[in-house]
Amino acid sequence: MASPFNILSNELPTLPWSETPPSTHPRPPWLRVRFFGGPNYQELKRIMRTLNLHTVCESARCPNMGECWEHRTATFMILGNICTRACGFCAVPSGKPTGPPDEAEPARVAEAVEKMGLRYVVVTSVNRDDQTDGGAAIFARTITEIRQRVPGCKVEVLIPDFRGVWPALETVVAAQPDVLNHNTETVPRLYRQVRRGAVYERSLELLRRAKELSPQMPTKTGLMLGLGEQREEVLATMRDLVAQGTDILTLGQYLQPTKQHLPVIRFVHPDEFAEYKQLGEQMGFKHVEAGPLVRSSYHAFEQEQAARC
Numbered sequence: 508m509a510s511p512f513n514i515l516s517n518e519l520p521t522l523p524w525s526e527t528p529p530s531t532h533p534r535p536p537w538l539r540v541r542f543f544g545g546p547n548y549q550e551l552k553r554i555m556r557t558l559n560l561h562t563v564c565e566s567a568r569c570p571n572m573g574e575c576w577e578h579r580t581a582t583f584m585i586l587g588n589i590c591t592r593a594c595g596f597c598a599v600p601s602g603k604p605t606g607p608p609d610e611a612e613p614a615r616v617a618e619a620v621e622k623m624g625l626r627y628v629v630v631t632s633v634n635r636d637d638q639t640d641g642g643a644a645i646f647a648r649t650i651t652e653i654r655q656r657v658p659g660c661k662v663e664v665l666i667p668d669f670r671g672v673w674p675a676l677e678t679v680v681a682a683q684p685d686v687l688n689h690n691t692e693t694v695p696r697l698y699r700q701v702r703r704g705a706v707y708e709r710s711l712e713l714l715r716r717a718k719e720l721s722p723q724m725p726t727k728t729g730l731m732l733g734l735g736e737q738r739e740e741v742l743a744t745m746r747d748l749v750a751q752g753t754d755i756l757t758l759g760q761y762l763q764p765t766k767q768h769l770p771v772i773r774f775v776h777p778d779e780f781a782e783y784k785q786l787g788e789q790m791g792f793k794h795v796e797a798g799p800l801v802r803s804s805y806h807a808f809e810q811e812q813a814a815r816c
Contacts, residue, residue, distance in 0.1 A: 535774045538760070538799055554622050558615045582629040582665070582804040583616050585649055586642040590633035592704040596692070596731060598764035604637055608645050617652035620660060628653060629688075629804040631665035636704070641667060643675035647682035661685040663727075665803055671709050673716060680720045686755070687717045688727040690803055691748065694740040701734060701769065711751050718752035725793070729757035729803045732780075735772040745787055754793045758783050759801035775799065 787795035
C-alpha cells in the first residue's frame with residue numbers, strides 16, 4: 508500500500524498530526540503539497556524528540572514541514588509549547604504555562620543545530636506574557652549558545668512583540684541575530700479578530716526600533732492573506748512596513764488549522780501573490796517572498812542573502 512505521505516494531488520494530504528485542515532471552500536489546484544518522509548525527516552524528528560525540543564513546524568502545522576525537514580532545516584520554537592495568547596489563526600496550544608522557561612533549553616537547541624549540521628537556523632517562540640521580559644533573555648542565550656557551539660552558523664529570530672517592553676527587544680538585538688523577524692500577520696482592520704492581545708502600531712514600532720538599534724541587521728515581517736483583507740488594505744500595510752525600514756516581507760495563504768480557528772475567506776491566486784511581490788519590491792523592500800505556501804521561515808537562508816545584496 509502506498510504511503511499517504513508521498514502523494515501529489517489537488518488536496519492537501521492527510522497530515523500525520525491531525526485531520527486535513529477544514530475549509531468552507533474547495534482547495535484550488537495550486538495548493539498542492541508533497542509530503543516528504545525520507546531518512547532526513549526521520550533523523551531530524553528523532554533529534555528533536557531526544558532533546559525534548561519543539562518546532563513551530565509541528566505546532567503550527569506548517570504545510571512545508573515535510574519538504575523543509577527532508578532538507579534538514581527546521582524552525583525551533585523555544586519557551587515551551589503553551590502560548591499565553593489565543594490568536595484566531597494559530598494552531599499552537601494556548602493557556603497558562605506550567606512553569607518558568609527552561610534555562611537549559613538554549614544549550615539543547617545548540618546541540619541539535621550541531622547534530623543536524625545546520626548553517627542557518629530560525630528560532631521563534633510562543634508568547635510568554637507571564638514573564639517580565641517575555642522570554643527575551645532565553646532568546647539571547649539561544650543565539651549565543653548556537654554561535655559558541657557552531658561557529659559561523661547564522662541565526663534568524665522570529666520574536667513576539669514583548670507587549671511593548673522595549674528593553675526586552677534591546678536584549679535580543681544585543682545578541683546580534685543575523686535577521687530579526689516579527690510578523691505583522693494581517694491588516695489593521697482585522698487585528699482584534701486575528702491577533703488577540705496584539706496591537707498593530709506596536710508591531711510597527713518594534714520593527715522601527717529594531718532597525719534603529721542595529722541599522723545593518725536585516726529586519727523582516729510577514730502577512731497572511733485570505734482572512735478577508737482587501738487589496739488596498741494590503742498595499743497600505745506594506746507601505747507602513749516599508750516606512751519602518753523593514754527589509755524582507757513574506758506573504759502567504761492563510762490555511763485554517765482546525766474548525767475552531769478562523770475560516771478561510773478566499774484563496775489568493777498565485778498571480779496576485781506575484782503582483783504583491785513586484786509592487787513590494789518597487790515600494791522599497793529588499794526582498795519579497797510571496798506565494799500560497801510561503802511561510803515566515805520558508806527559504807529563510809535565501810531571503811537573508813537577497814536582503815544583503
